Amino acid sequence: MLEIALILIVITSITAIQTRYLRQAVLYLGLFSMAISFVYLMYGAPDVALAEAIIGSTLSTILFIVALQKYKIYTIYYALQADELEENGQLSIHKQQLIKTLEKFCTKQELEAQIIYSTEPLEHIIAQHQYALILVEKNDVITIYAHPENYKFDSLKQFLEIEAHPRYHYEFLKVEEDIL
Amino acid sequence: MIGTIIIYLGLAFVFIGVIGIYRFKNFYTRALVASKVDTVGYITLIIGIIVKSGLNAFSLKVLLILSISLLINPLVTHSVVRSAKISGYKSGKE
Amino acid sequence: MTAVVTILVILTILSALRILIGPSLWDRMLGLNLVTSKLIMLIIVIAFLQNQTFFLDLALVYALLSFVGIIFIALYIQRKGRF
Structure with a gap:
C-alpha cells in the first residue's frame, strides 16, 4: 500500500518536469505534495505531514500562479x-x-x-x-x-x-x- | 455490524463515481456524475464510522470534518465548471 | 476493516490516473478535487483503525487548504492570466 504511494510520487514528479505547459505542472505538483504528505503520515510523522500539506498544496500553488502571471x-x-x-x-x-x-x-x-x-x-x-x-x-x-x-x-x-x-x-x- | 455494512455501502457509491469519470466522454457530464456520487459516498462512509465508534470526542470531530466538506465540495466543482464555461471549453456530445 | 483501506487506495490511484491522462486542464482540476476527498476518507479510516485522534487534524487541514488551492487555479484560468 505504501509502495503504491511511492510509485505515484515518482510518476508525478517525472511528469511535472516533462510537461510542456506550466499550468499543468502546477497541478501535478499539487498531486505530488498530497501523495508525499500521505507517505509522511504512514511513516509515523504527522507533524511533518501537516507542514507539507500546508506548504505544498496551498502556499507553493499560490506562489507559482503569481509567478506565472509574468509569463505571457x-x-x-x-x-x-x-x-x-x-x-x-x-x-x-x-x-x-x-x-x-x-x-x-x-x-x-x-x-x-x-x-x-x-x-x-x-x-x-x-x-x-x-x-x-x-x-x-x-x-x-x-x-x-x-x-x-x-x-x-x-x-x-x-x-x-x-x-x-x-x-x-x-x-x-x-x-x-x-x-x- | 451495522456500521460495517454502511461503510461498504459508502464505498460502493464512491466506486460508482470513479466508474463515471471514465465512462462518460463529455467533460460537463463527468463533473456532474463525479461530484454528486462522491459526496453521497462521503456522507455514507462517515455516518458508518460514527455508528461504529459511538458518541465521543472522535465522532464529534469527524462530524465537524463532514460539515466542512459538505460545504466545500460543491463549491469547488461549481468553480471548476464555471471556469471551463467562461473560457469557452467545448466537449463532445453525449 | 483493512479491506476498506485497500479498496480506498485503489480508488485513489484510479482518480489520480484521471489527472495524468485528462485531455484538458479542467479535467485535471476535477481529478485533484476527487483525489483530495478520497485522501480525507482514507485518513479518517486510518485514524479510526489506529484509534488516534490527532490524525483528524490533518484531515481538517486538507479539507480547508485544497479548497483555497483549487479555487485559486480556477480563478486564474477563468480570467486568462489576470487577477
Whole structure:
C-alpha cells in the first residue's frame, strides 16, 4: 500500500518536469505534495505531514500562479461551425496538425499558447474578447486575423512560410481599429 | 455490524463515481456524475464510522470534518465548471 | 476493516490516473478535487483503525487548504492570466 504511494510520487514528479505547459505542472505538483504528505503520515510523522500539506498544496500553488502571471499568454481563437466538432470532442487530423504548428511557434517564442474553440461569429469575437489571433477556415484557406498591437505577427508570417501545411493555405490580415 | 455494512455501502457509491469519470466522454457530464456520487459516498462512509465508534470526542470531530466538506465540495466543482464555461471549453456530445 | 483501506487506495490511484491522462486542464482540476476527498476518507479510516485522534487534524487541514488551492487555479484560468 505504501509502495503504491511511492510509485505515484515518482510518476508525478517525472511528469511535472516533462510537461510542456506550466499550468499543468502546477497541478501535478499539487498531486505530488498530497501523495508525499500521505507517505509522511504512514511513516509515523504527522507533524511533518501537516507542514507539507500546508506548504505544498496551498502556499507553493499560490506562489507559482503569481509567478506565472509574468509569463505571457498568447490567446488564439479558432472559429468553428457548430457541427464541426466530431464525436468524442476530437477535431480532424488536419486541424490538429495546424494547432500543433501554432503551439510549436509559441514554444519557440517563449509564449504560453491558450487555444479556445468558439462558435461565435467573427465580429462578436473581435468586439467582446481579448485575443491575439483569430483563425477562420473557408475552402482550405485559413485566414488569420491579428490584433492591432500584435508585435509577434511578422515572425509568425516567416515561421508559417517555412512550415507549410499539406492542405491549407494561409492568408494574413491585420484587424483595423475601425472595425471596432 | 451495522456500521460495517454502511461503510461498504459508502464505498460502493464512491466506486460508482470513479466508474463515471471514465465512462462518460463529455467533460460537463463527468463533473456532474463525479461530484454528486462522491459526496453521497462521503456522507455514507462517515455516518458508518460514527455508528461504529459511538458518541465521543472522535465522532464529534469527524462530524465537524463532514460539515466542512459538505460545504466545500460543491463549491469547488461549481468553480471548476464555471471556469471551463467562461473560457469557452467545448466537449463532445453525449 | 483493512479491506476498506485497500479498496480506498485503489480508488485513489484510479482518480489520480484521471489527472495524468485528462485531455484538458479542467479535467485535471476535477481529478485533484476527487483525489483530495478520497485522501480525507482514507485518513479518517486510518485514524479510526489506529484509534488516534490527532490524525483528524490533518484531515481538517486538507479539507480547508485544497479548497483555497483549487479555487485559486480556477480563478486564474477563468480570467486568462489576470487577477
